Amino acid sequence: MTDLQAIGAAAKRAAWALANASTAQKNRALEAIAAALEEHAQEILAANAADVEAARAGGMSAAMLDRLALTPSRVCAMAEGVRDVAKLPDPVGRVLSGATLANGLEMEKITVPLGVIGIIFEARPNVTSDAAALCLKSGNACILRGGKEAIRSNTAVASAMRAALKAVGMDENCVCLIEDTARETATAMMRLNGYIDCLIPRGGAGLIRSVVENASVPVIETGVGNCHAYVEKSGDIAMAAEIVFNAKTSRPSVCNALETLLVDEEIALQALPAIAARLKEKNVELRGCARTCEILPEAVPACENDYAIEFLDYILAVKVVSGIDEALAHIRRYSSHHSECIITRDLAAARRFAREVDSAAVYVNASTRFTDGGVFGLGAEIGISTQKLHARGPMGLEAMVSYKYVLYGDGQVR
Amino acid sequence: MTDLQAIGAAAKRAAWALANASTAQKNRALEAIAAALEEHAQEILAANAADVEAARAGGMSAAMLDRLALTPSRVCAMAEGVRDVAKLPDPVGRVLSGATLANGLEMEKITVPLGVIGIIFEARPNVTSDAAALCLKSGNACILRGGKEAIRSNTAVASAMRAALKAVGMDENCVCLIEDTARETATAMMRLNGYIDCLIPRGGAGLIRSVVENASVPVIETGVGNCHAYVEKSGDIAMAAEIVFNAKTSRPSVCNALETLLVDEEIALQALPAIAARLKEKNVELRGCARTCEILPEAVPACENDYAIEFLDYILAVKVVSGIDEALAHIRRYSSHHSECIITRDLAAARRFAREVDSAAVYVNASTRFTDGGVFGLGAEIGISTQKLHARGPMGLEAMVSYKYVLYGDGQVR
Numbered sequence: 001m002t003d004l005q006a007i008g009a010a011a012k013r014a015a016w017a018l019a020n021a022s023t024a025q026k027n028r029a030l031e032a033i034a035a036a037l038e039e040h041a042q043e044i045l046a047a048n049a050a051d052v053e054a055a056r057a058g059g060m061s062a063a064m065l066d067r068l069a070l071t072p073s074r075v076c077a078m079a080e081g082v083r084d085v086a087k088l089p090d091p092v093g094r095v096l097s098g099a100t101l102a103n104g105l106e107m108e109k110i111t112v113p114l115g116v117i118g119i120i121f122e123a124r125p126n127v128t129s130d131a132a133a134l135c136l137k138s139g140n141a142c143i144l145r146g147g148k149e150a151i152r153s154n155t156a157v158a159s160a161m162r163a164a165l166k167a168v169g170m171d172e173n174c175v176c177l178i179e180d181t182a183r184e185t186a187t188a189m190m191r192l193n194g195y196i197d198c199l200i201p202r203g204g205a206g207l208i209r210s211v212v213e214n215a216s217v218p219v220i221e222t223g224v225g226n227c228h229a230y231v232e233k234s235g236d237i238a239m240a241a242e243i244v245f246n247a248k249t250s251r252p253s254v255c256n257a258l259e260t261l262l263v264d265e266e267i268a269l270q271a272l273p274a275i276a277a278r279l280k281e282k283n284v285e286l287r288g289c290a291r292t293c294e295i296l297p298e299a300v301p302a303c304e305n306d307y308a309i310e311f312l313d314y315i316l317a318v319k320v321v322s323g324i325d326e327a328l329a330h331i332r333r334y335s336s337h338h339s340e341c342i343i344t345r346d347l348a349a350a351r352r353f354a355r356e357v358d359s360a361a362v363y364v365n366a367s368t369r370f371t372d373g374g375v376f377g378l379g380a381e382i383g384i385s386t387q388k389l390h391a392r393g394p395m396g397l398e399a400m401v402s403y404k405y406v407l408y409g410d411g412q413v414r
Numbered sequence: 415m416t417d418l419q420a421i422g423a424a425a426k427r428a429a430w431a432l433a434n435a436s437t438a439q440k441n442r443a444l445e446a447i448a449a450a451l452e453e454h455a456q457e458i459l460a461a462n463a464a465d466v467e468a469a470r471a472g473g474m475s476a477a478m479l480d481r482l483a484l485t486p487s488r489v490c491a492m493a494e495g496v497r498d499v500a501k502l503p504d505p506v507g508r509v510l511s512g513a514t515l516a517n518g519l520e521m522e523k524i525t526v527p528l529g530v531i532g533i534i535f536e537a538r539p540n541v542t543s544d545a546a547a548l549c550l551k552s553g554n555a556c557i558l559r560g561g562k563e564a565i566r567s568n569t570a571v572a573s574a575m576r577a578a579l580k581a582v583g584m585d586e587n588c589v590c591l592i593e594d595t596a597r598e599t600a601t602a603m604m605r606l607n608g609y610i611d612c613l614i615p616r617g618g619a620g621l622i623r624s625v626v627e628n629a630s631v632p633v634i635e636t637g638v639g640n641c642h643a644y645v646e647k648s649g650d651i652a653m654a655a656e657i658v659f660n661a662k663t664s665r666p667s668v669c670n671a672l673e674t675l676l677v678d679e680e681i682a683l684q685a686l687p688a689i690a691a692r693l694k695e696k697n698v699e700l701r702g703c704a705r706t707c708e709i710l711p712e713a714v715p716a717c718e719n720d721y722a723i724e725f726l727d728y729i730l731a732v733k734v735v736s737g738i739d740e741a742l743a744h745i746r747r748y749s750s751h752h753s754e755c756i757i758t759r760d761l762a763a764a765r766r767f768a769r770e771v772d773s774a775a776v777y778v779n780a781s782t783r784f785t786d787g788g789v790f791g792l793g794a795e796i797g798i799s800t801q802k803l804h805a806r807g808p809m810g811l812e813a814m815v816s817y818k819y820v821l822y823g824d825g826q827v828r
């Protein structure tokens with residue numbers, strides 16, 4: 001098995017130096033990495049072609065193959081993504097607050113990098129450069145561990161990045177890739193206390209669960225989005241149909257896509273057919289409660305599990321509810337705390353929904369699809385947190401730092 | 415075994431209501447709790463006397479017995495502590511930032527409670543009311559699990575608090591106590607995902623390590639303080655002696671007490687005798703490196719482990735270092751990232767130490783003993799975080815909340 005301690009120690013050493021690198025140095029490294037990705041595009045594409053070929057032979061689905069495959073323009077987009085990160089403000093060294101204490105001690109609370117960030121991801125090789133760039137800009141070394149389907153691609157991308165770091169005089173171990181794709185290695189990585197300061201899994205529900213179950217290093221849970229829309233009885237039905245259509249069908253495979261529709265029984269008879277008609281344009285399968293199936297002949301009966309899972313597909317669970325109490329109770333029970341929306345004209349209902357729904361993003365009369373670091377003005381995102389510690393919702397560079405207190409005195413004792 | 419799922423579910427339900435309680439309601443509950451602690455002082459003291467008697471019969475050390483024992487004035491102090499928390503500003507519902515997005519969506523980032531906070535602690539029964547009050551004020555339900563030595567005391571304190579909650583019309587499960595003190599129950603509590611949003615261990619290094627190793631719920635690591643003072647070659651020796659004396663002896667049992675002294679070899683011959691003379695007033699045992707033992711005949715040779723542990727006693731590890739590089743390397747290797755200080759007159763050394771030491775609090779010419787929520791202006795603290803996710807250093811009410819994004823629109827889709 002790979003010597004993870006050695007990789008951890010190398011990353012930690014790199015992190016110490018990187019924590020004190022200037023913004024100019026970090027940006028120079030990012031520019032060099034972007035250029036290296038373009039220069040080494042041929043090697044990266046060749047490695048990726050081998051990955052794709054092996055995956056196709058192994059029977060990977062078309063959707064997964066699309067995530068895995070790189071093209072010349074995708075490699076350019078990876079390089080551009082790295083350049084975009086260089087343009088973002090440096091989150092390190094900001095003074096968050098400060099005070100002179102009664103005894104004269106001068107105290108400042110200053111942002112500092114987290115240290116070493118571990119990223120465990122699945123089949124998308126562009127995560128390698130995206131995540132490494134965000135870590136580098138925030139002064140963090142990273143240890144990347146991608147899926148075995150993308151190992152050749154990830155190795156080629158990481159090797160271009162590491163060469164670029166070396167070329168600008170920085171420690172190449174600012175970006176470490178674990179090339180051993182055995183499951184035990186991933187599990188051991190999750191327990192690399194003392195070396196990894198924060199672990200961010202990026203992938204499906206199974207990966208996230210495995211990390212939460214097994215990790216002893218601090219984890220930020222990301223990504224799973226069982227998102228709900230609730231059409232309250234005063235809601236504008238035409239608006240509801242547009243929002244549900246957009247939230248479900250504009251990109252069904254992403255975590256901010258809609259998975260369950262709740263409709264107030266008072267307007268179900270008008271609202272459900274209008275919404276269903278719009279969803280029919282994209283052949284969305286509807287899985288409904290008994291009342292939904294009475295109203296919509298095209299709906300099939302939903303089972304309990306349909307309300308619990310992310311379909312990530314053209315499928316929508318539907319339930320008629322007796323009012324906002326039942327809607328809130330349903331969301332409390334099944335939500336993954338990502339994004340939910342209400343469609344309403346009623347002020348009290350809007351305020352109550354916004355207050356009581358315990359999710360990272362709560363929308364009143366807007367699509368859940370807006371939950372995104374770019375849209376929220378964060379520049380880029382390392383993931384979308386569905387937990388409450390440290391960061392919630394889209395995490396940009398500001399979520400990739402911690403802080404420390406620095407106190408200057410002249411001999412104060414307590 | 416105790417039905418932890420049932421306790422978790424009850425706490426979660428209580429947390430939903432508590433999250434939307436007004437500041438006035440929460441303060442009323444805190445006042446009622448304070449009054450109840452005073453009213454039930456006799457029961458609490460009787461229960462505590464039984465705990466103390468059992469612990470003494472079991473051979474508990476005098477220092478531990480002192481932590482366990484309550485007196486009428488300690489119970490009053492517990493009640494006053496709860497009243498003090500009522501006076502602190504409510505951390506929930508603050509708008510951290512906001513913006514109108516390009517598409518007209520109005521976005522606010524608003525603080526919200528974490529939900530259910532688990533606290534695992536050892537023999538100090540006053541933690542029961544301290545922690546519960548801070549959780550309540552920050553809108554969080556809590557599940558408390560104290561040590562078996564204090565179980566009668568904790569049960570009496572929790573029962574007074576729960577009765578007070580009920581009396582003011584709030585859910586008594588805002589404060590839950592696990593009365594089962596079996597180790598397996600604590601371990602099961604650490605894996606109560608879906609019910610516990612954040613687990614804060616309060617206790618010694620063994621407890622913290624067990625929680626970090628076993629928990630699958632998010633943890634905030636607290637407390638362990640292997641704190642260092644480095645007397646740089648330009649440092650004022652008289653100031654160094656005062657700071658080291660204060661940091662080591664003003665309260666050796668706490669986490670911000672000094673554990674290791676590093677002295678630059680250029681001034682060791684002058685500095686060590688001056689510092690040792692001051693420490694002799696409190697009979698501090700010195701465990702030194704070879705050079706220290708040459709200079710100080712009273713020092714005994716240190717072993718490797720002496721640099722790694724918290725003594726929490728009148729013992730100090732001492733090492734002569736060749737300069738700031740070696741001092742920083744030593745701290746990097748052994749520090750628990752709590753508090754460190756440098757004594758220096760040199761600007762570059764001060765700035766470098768402040769920048770490169772990776773600890774929650776870094777002091778220039780002041781005692782490490784100041785790392786404390788009260789001193790830092792946080793009002794009260796639930797613990798001192800030695801990790802970098804979520805909160806670092808003393809954690810007040812502001813560290814006991816998360817945030818969510820609320821977005822109001824009029825039909826925006828993406």
